[in-house]
Amino acid sequence: MSKQQQINVGKISGVFGIKGWVKVFSFTDCKENILNYSPWLLKKSSETKSVNVIDGKLQGKVVVAQLDGITDRDQAASFMGWDIFITPDQLPKVAKDEYYWSDLIGLAVETNMGVQLGVVESLMETGANDVVIVKGERERVIPFLQGQTIITIDLDAGRMIVDWDPDF
Template identity: 45%
Template sequence: MSDPVRRVRMGRIVGVYGVRGEVKLESWTEPRERIFDYQPWLLSAAPGKASSQVRGIKGRAQGKGLVAQLPGVENREQAAALMGSDILIERDQLPAPEDGAFYWFDLEGLEVVNREGHVLGKVDHLFATGANDVIVVRDGDREILVPFVRDVYVLSIDLQQGRMEVDWDPDF
């Protein structure tokens, strides 16, 4: 089910920094500075709109955030026009996960069934908590939260079949 040409959101431009065209970033990489390792970036202002490819980004940590200088962006007004743009990369720019590991976005869209074969919905997204990650399963307006604990609640993941089996009561 994994699509090698899929685009992956790695962060977002959230503000401007100074008067020389630098932008503030929100990064979803770990560590956050790793976002600069994945180039070129595809900047997309809105879903379905054309993306612009950017190479040669220079960046740094600044306080609690990140700041980047994009080629061709030389003043505050040009930087402000990029605010809200998603930073995407092509899926194949990422290294292959280790055996038994997954990128969260590879799990999104999988059909989730429990051990009795009852379809609970599809993986919408995942989020981290202090104890463990959590899978958000949606079926229409219904949302089910399943702890992402392998061999306890998550029994199997089959990316090729687009399916995840869980040990979870559909009424919980």
């Protein structure tokens, strides 16, 4: 299942300095990794704009970025609240048996006994291990433990097989 939907990786949360830099709230693991992706597709309401990232850094606990064509504080302020998206082909390739969460959203989930549980709605970090949120006739939270609760993931078929009691 080759998904070309865009992936929301962050949001422009403020301005930094007077030369047009923006503060970024990053959803990436290692928040400064958001700077590795360029161009960004910025979206707010029905507006979209593609911008190239020309510089950036971690400034204390905040990621700041310089975007091509934005040269002063007023221009930067006009992008506050815009969401930052990238395309899946901008992501590095993953190793076998590794997945981006965005690839798992929407997969049909069934037990190893063939019982349909629903679809992957989201994933969540809990501290101990990640969990898969499955929505069907009801919501289920299944630990993301490959080889244990997660038996197989077939992105091409759009399916995840789990070892899970459907009554649980």
